[in-house]
């Protein structure tokens with residue numbers, strides 16, 4: 583990892599290759615991405631009423647904050663407008679919606695000063711999404727909804743692109759996680775008891791890279807990229823959107839970032855829907871990933 587491509591004009595094919603090689607892409611706010619974050623902003627502001635959402639945490643108990651914010655997450659995920667806007671943005675960024683599959687967009691709040699650090703406001707420890715059963719060809723997209731600062735951003739830890747980290751992914755099974763974990767996130771206000779695949783060795787998080795975009799700006803990165811939530815000390819709650827895509831041709835051919843330390847089982851591929859018509863990925867394409875196992879750091883497919 584050595585390059586951040588800013589407002590690059592390379593096509594999607596080339597962009598995926600570069601992302602799989604550990605590079606980062608960022609795009610300034612454009613009409614399609616601003617429409618998406620603006621939609622989220624309106625939804626957030628309606629929910630918080632007369633309060634400014636980025637400082638509302640100072641006006642209410644953490645329980646009240648969760649009561650307001652938790653219902654917004656599923657509302658945003660399932661809103662038809664979210665689906666329309668995400669498709670428009672991807673098409674605008676050069677993705678072919680016939681072969682690009684996407685999962686639902688998520689809305690996140692990272693409050694300041696440790697006010698809410700679990701459940702719906704979970705602050706992510708350093709991780710790769712591939713520890714959570716994401717395919718190696720998954721690309722993550724991240725957009726801030728309000729102005730952010732370095733102190734309220736997300737961080738990449740580039741040395742771990744090539745350096746394996748001992749981690750708990752061997753105990754992570756995607757199907758178990760779905761049946762017990764995510765559904766109960768709103769109940770985790772003070773602490774989070776969900777079993778997450780964490781680093782099991784000391785890590786050196788510096789030097790780290792934080793990309794600061796304005797509202798509607800976009801950061802794209804490989805799911806194998808080591809990243810974390812910066813502990814927010816900005817005095818303002820950070821609201822952001824993120825979602826994931828996979829290109830089905832890469833799923834079929836096994837292209838993607840190298841797997842250097844992930845040993846989880848199960849796959850999140852069944853969550854993805856084709857951009858053009860939101861149909862699921864054909865079962866025969868997903869099946870080889872179902873029982874994927876890692877031997878000596880290499881992903882092997884078991885029929």
Ligand SMILES: [Fe+2]
Nearest residue numbers: 706710711809
């Ligand atoms: Fe992540």
